[in-house]
C-alpha cells in the first residue's frame with residue numbers, strides 16, 4: 102500500500118504522504134480557509150485547476166528538486182486529508198523550514214504537533230538535516246505555542262519572500278522531547 106501511495110511518514114494517528122493531483126479539491130478548501138489566508142497568505146488557489154498549478158510549481162517542484170516538500174497529512178484510519186505538513190527550502194532562509202496547516206475541524210487534538218514532530222524527526226534521521234527552522238506571522242499565537250512545545254524559540258523578524266510582511270524566525274533550542282513514535286517509510290518502499 103505504501104509503495105502505491107507515496108507514504109513518507111506514519112504516526113499513531115496520521116500518515117504523511119506525497120500530494121497528488123487527486124488532492125486538488127482538498128487543497129482548494131485548505132488554501133481558502135480564513136486562518137490559512139490570514140496566517141500564511143493567499144496562494145491564489147480558487148479552483149481545482151488553480152490547485153493543480155499550485156502543485157506543479159510548489160510541492161511537485163520541491164519533491165523533484167530536493168526529495169522533500171509539503172506533504173498531505175491524512176488520518177491513518179480513514180485516509181481523510183486533514184492538512185499539509187512538510188519541509189521547504191527557501192533562498193531567503195539559512196536552513197530548511199517546517200510548514201504546517203490543518204483544516205479547522207482537525208485542530209485542537211494535538212494532530213499538528215504529531216505531524217510537525219514526526220517531520221522534524223524525519224528531517225534529522227532520514228534526511229540528515231541538523232537544523233530545521235520555522236517562520237510564523239507575529240499574530241499567530243497558536244502556531245507559536247505549538248513550536249514552543251517542541252523546544253523552539255523566536256529569534257528575529259525576517260522577510261521570507263520579496264515584499265512579504267515580516268515573520269518571526271524560530272530556531273530549535275533543545276532537542277525535542279519526542280513523545281510521538283513517527284516511523285519514516287524507507288526509500289525502498291516508496292513509490293512516485
Ligand SMILES: CC(C)(COP(=O)(O)OP(=O)(O)OC[C@H]1O[C@@H](n2cnc3c(N)ncnc32)[C@H](O)[C@@H]1OP(=O)(O)O)[C@@H](O)C(=O)NCCC(=O)NCCS
Pocket residue numbers: 136137140141201202203204207208209210211212213214215236237238241243244247
Ligand atoms: C497552527 C495550527 C496548525 C495549530 O493546530 P493545533 O491543532 O492548535 O495544534 P496542536 O496539534 O499543537 O494542538 C494543540 C491543541 O490540541 C489540544 N490537544 C488535544 N489532544 C491533544 C493531544 N493528544 N496532544 C496534544 N494536544 C492535544 C491541546 O490542548 C491544544 O488545545 P488548545 O488549542 O485548545 O490549547 C492550526 O491552528 C492551523 O492549521 N492554523 C492555520 C494555518 C497556520 O497558521 N499554520 C501555521 C503557519 S506558521
